Amino acid sequence: MEYNFRKIEKRWQTYWKKNKIFHTKENEKIKKYYILNMFPYPSGTGLHVGHCLGYIASDIYARYKRAKGYNILNPIGFDSFGLPAEQYAIQTGKHPEKTIQENSRRYKKQMDKIGLSFDWNRKLYTSDPNYYRWTQWMFIQIFNSWYDKNSERAKPINFLIEEFNRNGNDFIDASTISNNYKFNSKTWKKLNSYEKESILLDYRLAFLCQNTVNWCPYLGTVLANDEIRNGKSERGGYPVYKKKMLQWHIRISAYAERLIRELSKIDCSQSLKRLQSNWIGKSKGISLVLKILHPIGEFNQIELFTSHPEMIFGITFIILSTDHPLADKISTFSLYHKNVLTYLTKEFSIDENMKNISGIFTGNYVLHPFIRNKKIPIYISNFFTINDQTKSMIGIPGHDEKSKKFATKFGIEIINVLDFNEICINSNFLNGLNRKQAKEKIIKILINNKIGKLKISYKIHDAIFSRQRYWGEPIPIFFKKKIPKIIPLDKLPIILPKIKNFDPENGKSPLERVKNWAWNEKNMKIVSNTLIDHKHVFPIETSTMPSWAGSSWYFLRYMDVHNNQFFVDKKKENYWRNVDLYVGGSEHSTGHLIYARFWHKFLLDRGWVTTEEPFKRILNQGMILSYSAIILKVIGENTFISYGLKEKKHAYLSFQEIYVDLSLIKKNDELDIHKFKKCRPEFYASVFIFERGVFLCKRKLEKMSKSKYNIVNPDNIYEKYGSDIFRIYEMFLGPIHQSKPWDEKKINGIKNFINKFWRLFHKNKNFKVSEMNPSLQEFQILHRTIKNIQNKMESFSYNTSISLLMIITNQLTALKCNKRKILEPLVQLIAPFAPHISEELWFKLGKNKSIMFYNMPVFDQKYIVKKEITYPIMFNGKLKFLEKFDSNISKEKIKNKILNHPKTKFLLKKKILTKFILIPKKIINILFK
Numbered sequence: 006m007e008y009n010f011r012k013i014e015k016r017w018q019t020y021w022k023k024n025k026i027f028h029t030k031e032n033e034k035i036k037k038y039y040i041l042n043m044f045p046y047p048s049g050t051g052l053h054v055g056h057c058l059g060y061i062a063s064d065i066y067a068r069y070k071r072a073k074g075y076n077i078l079n080p081i082g083f084d085s086f087g088l089p090a091e092q093y094a095i096q097t098g099k100h101p102e103k104t105i106q107e108n109s110r111r112y113k114k115q116m117d118k119i120g121l122s123f124d125w126n127r128k129l130y131t132s133d134p135n136y137y138r139w140t141q142w143m144f145i146q147i148f149n150s151w152y153d154k155n156s157e158r159a160k161p162i163n164f165l166i167e168e169f170n171r172n173g174n175d176f177i178d179a180s181t182i183s184n185n186y187k188f189n190s191k192t193w194k195k196l197n198s199y200e201k202e203s204i205l206l207d208y209r210l211a212f213l214c215q216n217t218v219n220w221c222p223y224l225g226t227v228l229a230n231d232e233i234r235n236g237k238s239e240r241g242g243y244p245v246y247k248k249k250m251l252q253w254h255i256r257i258s259a260y261a262e263r264l265i266r267e268l269s270k271i272d273c274s275q276s277l278k279r280l281q282s283n284w285i286g287k288s289k290g291i292s293l294v295l296k297i298l299h300p301i302g303e304f305n306q307i308e309l310f311t312s313h314p315e316m317i318f319g320i321t322f323i324i325l326s327t328d329h330p331l332a333d334k335i336s337t338f339s340l341y342h343k344n345v346l347t348y349l350t351k352e353f354s355i356d357e358n359m360k361n362i363s364g365i366f367t368g369n370y371v372l373h374p375f376i377r378n379k380k381i382p383i384y385i386s387n388f389f390t391i392n393d394q395t396k397s398m399i400g401i402p403g404h405d406e407k408s409k410k411f412a413t414k415f416g417i418e419i420i421n422v423l424d425f426n427e428i429c430i431n432s433n434f435l436n437g438l439n440r441k442q443a444k445e446k447i448i449k450i451l452i453n454n455k456i457g458k459l460k461i462s463y464k465i466h467d468a469i470f471s472r473q474r475y476w477g478e479p480i481p482i483f484f485k486k487k488i489p490k491i492i493p494l495d496k497l498p499i500i501l502p503k504i505k506n507f508d509p510e511n512g513k514s515p516l517e518r519v520k521n522w523a524w525n526e527k528n529m530k531i532v533s534n535t536l537i538d539h540k541h542v543f544p545i546e547t548s549t550m551p552s553w554a555g556s557s558w559y560f561l562r563y564m565d566v567h568n569n570q571f572f573v574d575k576k577k578e579n580y581w582r583n584v585d586l587y588v589g590g591s592e593h594s595t596g597h598l599i600y601a602r603f604w605h606k607f608l609l610d611r612g613w614v615t616t617e618e619p620f621k622r623i624l625n626q627g628m629i630l631s632y633s634a635i636i637l638k639v640i641g642e643n644t645f646i647s648y649g650l651k652e653k654k655h656a657y658l659s660f661q662e663i664y665v666d667l668s669l670i671k672k673n674d675e676l677d678i679h680k681f682k683k684c685r686p687e688f689y690a691s692v693f694i695f696e697r698g699v700f701l702c703k704r705k706l707e708k709m710s711k712s713k714y715n716i717v718n719p720d721n722i723y724e725k726y727g728s729d730i731f732r733i734y735e736m737f738l739g740p741i742h743q744s745k746p747w748d749e750k751k752i753n754g755i756k757n758f759i760n761k762f763w764r765l766f767h768k769n770k771n772f773k774v775s776e777m778n779p780s781l782q783e784f785q786i787l788h789r790t791i792k793n794i795q796n797k798m799e800s801f802s803y804n805t806s807i808s809l810l811m812i813i814t815n816q817l818t819a820l821k822c823n824k825r826k827i828l829e830p831l832v833q834l835i836a837p838f839a840p841h842i843s844e845e846l847w848f849k850l851g852k853n854k855s856i857m858f859y860n861m862p863v864f865d866q867k868y869i870v871k872k873e874i875t876y877p878i879m880f881n882g883k884l885k886f887l888e889k890f891d892s893n894i895s896k897e898k899i900k901n902k903i904l905n906h907p908k909t910k911f912l913l914k915k916k917i918l919t920k921f922i923l924i925p926k927k928i929i930n931i932l933f934k
Contacts, residue, residue, distance in 0.1 A: 043589025225509030286464020339368030
């Protein structure tokens with residue numbers, strides 16, 4: 006009987022679906038294990054083989070843990086809000102909701118074809134109102150909370166209001182935008198509602214703030230730092246500018262210390278921990294408060310942070326961010342005021358800002374803390390990455406290369422502070438001290454003179470939460486006399502209205518064009534904008550949430566996806582608790598993980614979850630690499646040249662590299678020009694310059710990506726070879742965490758292995774298994790394999806596990822072993838990797854239930870213990886030394902080892918070996934003359 010993978014795989018995929026094999030229920034009597042893949046976005050192109058790597062890896066582990074007796078939660082859903090669907094809607098006029106549904110159906114079909122054991126009963130979409138109702142609910146809870154530094158916990162805003170009524174803010178240590186304003190209870194009670202709300206906004210974990218943001222005009226929205234690559238938008242590669250806008254923010258910086266401290270609770274790679282740690286950016290130093298030479302009203306000083314106070318003598322300028330509270334005031338009484346205001350309103354391209362030095366002198370100075378009458382000029386600049394807490398930085402051009410470039414451009418003094426001995430000699434109070442002693446003394450003087458204080462600073466920024474786009478969760482806020490007010494919880498969800506024109510215009514959200522987008526506070530419902538009277542009817546927020554809002558807590562919803570009363574039932578959350586294994590790409594190692602960890606900690610603070618960290622173990626799979634094809638176009642001309650001519654004849658020209666689809670490439674890297682023109686009609690009239698009669702492209706090994714046209718569709722692979730062969734091949738490419746190239750030519754080796762495995766159970770095309778008892782050797786082969794595979798599986802060494810399965814298949818084939826007691830456990834060992842063939846063979850072995858319901862075989866130690874024999878090694882009949890060998894080792898290996906033994910070489914020296922006598926399990930005698 007031939008191995009007919011199409012028939013077998015279709016049969017078992019139908020069986021799994023019909024019998025709901027992968028549906029999971031809570032069971033207190035069984036140990037749980039929660040496996041999760043990072044949230045997929047259903048793009049129109051579907052899955053490629055690079056996406057499948059993580060899904061197959063997690064599925065293998067899910068099947069393995071089921072077979073080890075665990076109750077497995079392995080859910081899937083779709084991160085369906087965000088830019089991709091909206092950009093497609095703008096181009097086609099097709100509503101994002103429709104394209105998301107179409108794309109997710111394609112994803113599901115592809116995932117089922119690969120044999121992934123997802124519990125589709127728990128499927129969710131972030132764009133489903135039943136889901137984003139709870140995202141809106143959580144935003145309101147964040148808005149109605151503040152962060153108490155003393156207890157390191159978020160608390161309800163009502164507790165803060167009660168404290169203000171009792172004692173003002175004298176005893177409050179909170180994370181705020183500004184800690185400068187102090188008031189007592191009398192002052193608080195005298196404030197009107199607008200003034201009170203303005204103060205509370207300074208404390209809320211979700212707050213509105215005018216800030217410099219990353220603005221992408223082409224996409225018409227604000228972008229987070231992790232959505233930008235090399236100064237361009239990650240999606241589309243469009244220019245991004247720095248621009249001041251009023252935006253919603255989430256105060257993630259309040260959680261900085263917990264985020265960095267509790268990394269130790271996560272089992273993940275050191276490189277991931279390093280990325281997280283660098284993103285949070287904890288540094289110890291000193292906060293300096295320097296006097297402004299020309300004070301502006303109540304503002305008479307500037308706070309700065311430095312982690313190198315010993316470099317204080319090298320300060321030659323100060324930089325303020327365009328967001329600094331003094332930025333528009335610092336030059337009020339100087340001739341520079343007009344130029345400063347112009348600079349503050351200018352938009353800077355991030356890409357341009359990375360290359361070009363920009364800044365403006367304010368006409369004002371601060372006084373040096375140690376050098377009498379030394380004035381340090383104050384500049385405003387977008388050129389630097391500035392401390393987010395102080396909105397300022399000190400320029401030490403003798404120590405920092407970027408500061409040196411700035412100082413050189415603006416003619417600022419550069420002091421070499423690296424020769425610390427010279428500084429100490431020239432300074433009376435530091436003379437005779439070494440670097441460490443001088444640093445300690447400088448800190449002491451700064452603190453004693455109240456110029457500075459010890460401080461811990463963090464690089465992490467508060468996350469911008471507004472997007473001027475359509476396809477996202479509506480923010481459940483309306484504005485009453487410019488004060489943000491929440492829409493009542495029992496009126497959620499605020500449903501995203503359906504519109505036809507999705508394009509943002511002039512930085513304004515498409516929701517600004519919606520006719521019915523006003524809140525009637527009296528009747529508690531959405532009404533026409535024409536009814537806005539600012540008495541009973543008020544405007545609703547038109548910005549939407551970023552896509553990371555829904556993806557920051559989706560793992561909790563999987564625990565209780567059908568609950569309409571709350572986002573998760575406490576009993577179910579207490580059972581599943583957190584994700585035991587989180588599998589996904591390293592590209593999510595910063596932004597997504599930071600946001601999800603923050604969101605989870607907030608929910609813990611308010612008592613809605615029971616764990617500090619959402620993920621216990623994180624596995625980042627490597628990338629599948631593919632050879633892309635690149636052709637050269639002459640910039641400014643409609644001309645293409647063959648790649649080999651670039652350096653030979655046309656090195657003086659400037660070129661643009663254009664990626665082309667792999668289907669357009671013939672053998673020997675030659676472009677099929679006719680097909681290319683047909684696919685890319687914009688180049689139909691182009692001129693192509695050949696070399697040696699052909700037009701060659703460049704091949705480059707890089708990440709598989711649809712933008713590089715180098716993707717491989719899994720549909721084609723499993724249609725040709727079958728899903729089991731595809732699954733095993735992907736895992737056999739190399740260690741799961743490493744990147745590896747795709748090479749379809751090598752898949753035939755896996756095909757041969759599976760066919761050989763199939764033949765173990767068949768003779769003359771008929772299924773035939775012997776009921777005879779196995780030999781000792783057969784048991785030893787099996788149980789060593791069971792033990793070794795178990796060890797490999799726990800460390801995700803799938804490639805070596807497959808090697809072990811190949812080895813045992815070859816060994817059993819050589820022994821012509823088809824005994825049930827050997828083959829049954831072998832089917833169970835291969836089942837996580839090749840679920841279809843294992844189900845088929847399990848059924849043929851007479852089992853009535855799916856192999857999923859049977860426990861993984863356990864090795865028997867008695868077959869693992871090595872039996873050793875001690876051989877006396879004799880030379881011409883005289884005993885010289887003893888040597889131990891495994892009882893199963895071959896004669897040839899024994900002979901080779903003894904003849905290469907150092908003692909043998911020493912005893913023989915220049916003598917001639919005449920005979921090697923080996924009496925098995927007795928003696929070895931070496932004859933020489």
